[in-house]
Amino acid sequence: MKIVELSKDNYALYLQQIAEVHMNAYSKKHLTANFSQQKLEEYYRCLIEASELSSICLDDSSGQNEIGEPLVVGFVIAGSAVSKGVAKFLSLNRLYVFSVLLRKPRFLIEKFFVTIISIVKKSKPSAAKFRLMSISVRSSFQSKGVGKIMLDCFEQGLINHGIKSYGLSVRGENVRAVSFYEKNGFKLEKVSHDSKYYFKNLGQ
């Protein structure tokens, strides 16, 4: 496996496969997994442009996709302002996202309750400014240690940049990801509605 850091010069080469990995790895319980391939590519373009540290994992042994490019088996998107990328995507695609919400009203109901709960019950913001926004591994490559390789490499990158801690949030029902994070040393920071917030210190 080979980890390649994404930059503004190379990310466009991998955007299509990043969207494919997302589609393949995330369950339809995630709103974004209901986006079209083209919208997911746009979504990741916005995220990567707003991110400070993102990478992909390539299968450099035998894997190639159908047009002969090295196969992207996973990716990590992270930074202190990736949410600005999400906001940019939403502002450019309001109608599209609304149409997905209409097709999948479950998300609309969820959003309604999350908004009400956040008004009624103010929760403390996470202590971690640097956020791991998304980590995904192609399903046929899961449970082979690829997630751990990517996470270790990502954390080495953070240490090299002088970043000593970071955080993430994950849906509580994403049992596999929750177990992955807990086994990789994350500490639960808070639980808010259906999301769990984790924090990891890289100091020791």
Ligand SMILES: CC(C)(COP(=O)(O)OP(=O)(O)OC[C@H]1O[C@@H](n2cnc3c(N)ncnc32)[C@H](O)[C@@H]1OP(=O)(O)O)[C@@H](O)C(=O)NCCC(=O)NCCS
């Ligand atoms: C969460 C995710 C990134 C983990 O990636 P992964 O490559 O499967 O992770 P790893 O292989 O390093 O570890 C996962 C499991 O594989 C096991 N494993 C690791 N190396 C292994 C090996 N060589 N052989 C067999 N099993 C192995 C680990 O012990 C762990 O199993 P356990 O949780 O039952 O103990 C992946 O499941 C995923 O992409 N999920 C969908 C997207 C998602 O939900 N992302 C998180 C959103 S916040």
